[in-house]
Amino acid sequence: MTLLLICIAAAVVVLGGGIALIVARGRRELPPPDVLEAITEEEIEHPEHPEPHLEDETDGGSTATTTIERPETAQGRLVRLRARLARSQGSLGKGLLAVLGRADLDDAAWEELEDTLLAADVGVGPTTDLVDALRTRVRVEGIDDPERAKAALREELVALVGTDLDRTLRATGTDGKPGVVLVVGVNGTGKTTTVGRLARVLVADGKSVVLGAADTFRAAAADQLQTWGERVGVDTLRGAEGGDPASVAYEAVQSGIASGTDVVLVDTAGRLHTKAGLMDELGKVKRVVEKQAPVTEVLLVIDATTGQNGLTQARVFGEVVDVTGIVLTKLDGTAKGGIVVAVQRELGVPVKFVGLGEGADDLAPFDAEEFVDALLG
Numbered sequence: 001m002t003l004l005l006i007c008i009a010a011a012v013v014v015l016g017g018g019i020a021l022i023v024a025r026g027r028r029e030l031p032p033p034d035v036l037e038a039i040t041e042e043e044i045e046h047p048e049h050p051e052p053h054l055e056d057e058t059d060g061g062s063t064a065t066t067t068i069e070r071p072e073t074a075q076g077r078l079v080r081l082r083a084r085l086a087r088s089q090g091s092l093g094k095g096l097l098a099v100l101g102r103a104d105l106d107d108a109a110w111e112e113l114e115d116t117l118l119a120a121d122v123g124v125g126p127t128t129d130l131v132d133a134l135r136t137r138v139r140v141e142g143i144d145d146p147e148r149a150k151a152a153l154r155e156e157l158v159a160l161v162g163t164d165l166d167r168t169l170r171a172t173g174t175d176g177k178p179g180v181v182l183v184v185g186v187n188g189t190g191k192t193t194t195v196g197r198l199a200r201v202l203v204a205d206g207k208s209v210v211l212g213a214a215d216t217f218r219a220a221a222a223d224q225l226q227t228w229g230e231r232v233g234v235d236t237l238r239g240a241e242g243g244d245p246a247s248v249a250y251e252a253v254q255s256g257i258a259s260g261t262d263v264v265l266v267d268t269a270g271r272l273h274t275k276a277g278l279m280d281e282l283g284k285v286k287r288v289v290e291k292q293a294p295v296t297e298v299l300l301v302i303d304a305t306t307g308q309n310g311l312t313q314a315r316v317f318g319e320v321v322d323v324t325g326i327v328l329t330k331l332d333g334t335a336k337g338g339i340v341v342a343v344q345r346e347l348g349v350p351v352k353f354v355g356l357g358e359g360a361d362d363l364a365p366f367d368a369e370e371f372v373d374a375l376l377g
């Protein structure tokens, strides 16, 4: 009898332990309360923040069997993306050419040209400059046929977008240290995607890369970045959820120096309520990183579909960090390519890359002539 009781007790203990284990495994660990608060604030601030998107089935960077991909080379992607740019911006070009094709370029025609440019987010100042310049040329050069008018428009547009700006990614470090690229911008603009895509561009170029997941507020951001890295065999440094972004950036650069890596790409958090908060955090990330190696590029990511809102973001970030280049994402989702001109004017720095789709290699280096030619067809 005693033996029977002991057996039953032992069975209860074993079974109970097993159940407890299953429950523990099934439960997701909750982050600390301050992190929960931060996540909630983010959800409120960006209620429609899209889920991280990747083309493959890998799960949050935890896969052990990711096949290393070979990213598309610059030449291959340019042909494909040029066609996509033409598709998205074609209606703007057609609108401009339709006005210039008229036999009589009267005041109403010039006004219409102005309206077309304004509707494409070119901005008031640049629009006035362009129309004035074109109008003068038409008068002075006696341009009276549509082909010459089109050629003059092309030249003026190229001049407006700018051919003398250095649009190369500054990713080369000095004194044997890696180049350090900080990627900043508001959440949802495509920041993490851009870091992942830049890693692919650099890897396709034969460069070694380390990623720093300094967006520690959004847990998914680090997973997303790690997955991007794994796809091309690049390591990602990440910290504790809700941890200090500056220390993650520091460690990423430290690791890049120790391993002799060519470029360290740092994704930063865009969840910031006030300019003071933004200033504190980005300023700290930059200062801390620069204890080890100079930051060679600060790229601001702007969603081209957000129009005026994007310009406001540019202004705020421009005041907070020394932005050296712009990445304009989602240009495939808008015909308002004029934002290229407006945002460059706002910040006084060049657009260096444009995003033209949701695919892994849908990031193209920006070129003024190519852009205008895609516009005018």
Ligand code: GDP
Pocket: 050, 051, 052, 053, 185, 186, 187, 188, 189, 190, 191, 192, 193, 194, 221, 270, 329, 330, 331, 332, 333, 354, 355, 356, 357, 358, 362
């Ligand atoms: P983050 O919060 O700024 O890091 O933004 P994510 O990198 O998570 O991107 C937000 C969403 O924008 C994702 O669904 C991306 O696939 C999408 N996205 C990024 N760049 C582009 C682009 O150039 N075109 C399109 N159509 N979608 C893009």
